[in-house]
Amino acid sequence: MSDRVTVTMSDDGVADVRLVRADKMNALDRAMFEALVDTGERLCTQPGLRAVVLSGEGRAFCAGLDMGRFQEMAGPKSAEEQRAANALRLGLRTHGDANAAQHAVLVWKKVPVPVIAAVHGVAFGGGFQVALGADLRIVAPDTKMSVMEIKWGLVPDMAGTVLMRRLARADVVAELTYSGRIFSGTEALAMGFATRLSDDPRADALAMAHEIAGRNPHAIRADKRLMALIEAGADDRTLLRAESDEQVLLLGSANQKEAVAANLQKRAPKFLDPA
Numbered sequence: 001m002s003d004r005v006t007v008t009m010s011d012d013g014v015a016d017v018r019l020v021r022a023d024k025m026n027a028l029d030r031a032m033f034e035a036l037v038d039t040g041e042r043l044c045t046q047p048g049l050r051a052v053v054l055s056g057e058g059r060a061f062c063a064g065l066d067m068g069r070f071q072e073m074a075g076p077k078s079a080e081e082q083r084a085a086n087a088l089r090l091g092l093r094t095h096g097d098a099n100a101a102q103h104a105v106l107v108w109k110k111v112p113v114p115v116i117a118a119v120h121g122v123a124f125g126g127g128f129q130v131a132l133g134a135d136l137r138i139v140a141p142d143t144k145m146s147v148m149e150i151k152w153g154l155v156p157d158m159a160g161t162v163l164m165r166r167l168a169r170a171d172v173v174a175e176l177t178y179s180g181r182i183f184s185g186t187e188a189l190a191m192g193f194a195t196r197l198s199d200d201p202r203a204d205a206l207a208m209a210h211e212i213a214g215r216n217p218h219a220i221r222a223d224k225r226l227m228a229l230i231e232a233g234a235d236d237r238t239l240l241r242a243e244s245d246e247q248v249l250l251l252g253s254a255n256q257k258e259a260v261a262a263n264l265q266k267r268a269p270k271f272l273d274p275a
Contacts, residue, residue, distance in 0.1 A: 003021075009046075014210055015049060015052045017052055028126045028130075036104040037100065044111055047273065052114070054108065054117045054130075109228065114212055114220065119139040119145075120202070121143060129163065139201060142185060145185065185197055216255045226242055226243065255272055258270060
């Protein structure tokens, strides 16, 4: 899928994932959806993986759904035939609770290490939802973002409702969804959709990823599992138990001992990769 998404692995385990359909502002066509799913699934089992940076080549992170997809969905069929075809395509749960398009976003939550989206240019509609699938979002202040589906008479259907409600107030999500208005990266930070702002999101995302790569990889993966429980709305009892269970596995482990030794000796740690 190198004509849609490329992956470059660094020596310290950072996967630099790039949407590379720059001539179309990385718009989502069938091949791009497939490439996102395939890339995310492969990274779930990538040996030595420590962190992931997800970015778009060229002028944009992702401009949303390719216009050809709209034409494909409309098609020459009658309204009844088209509705039946769309019901089959969208209603089929191909990945647990999600369909294929939703999984192109949610697969980044499945990756066992932190995923950082570097967002610039535009992130419209499906592109905005792809960014929401990352664990963190570093966004250029002048980025243009939108829950744009209403412009085309549609609703956000790439897990946007699931992800937006975790980051912003319900009335904010409603206003953006009803209006489809374009908002800036600066506004996104205030609303909760951006983690931080940067004039060079990709450079800062890669710097953060390399910093994460220098931490105990078992602890980082345990942290991601805890964050997943928080996002899922786990109750206090479940979270307290999970904290203890993860800590029991880490205390006295080879990598935890190495973290202590490296700090005391003021040297770079040499961690073992998770099996």
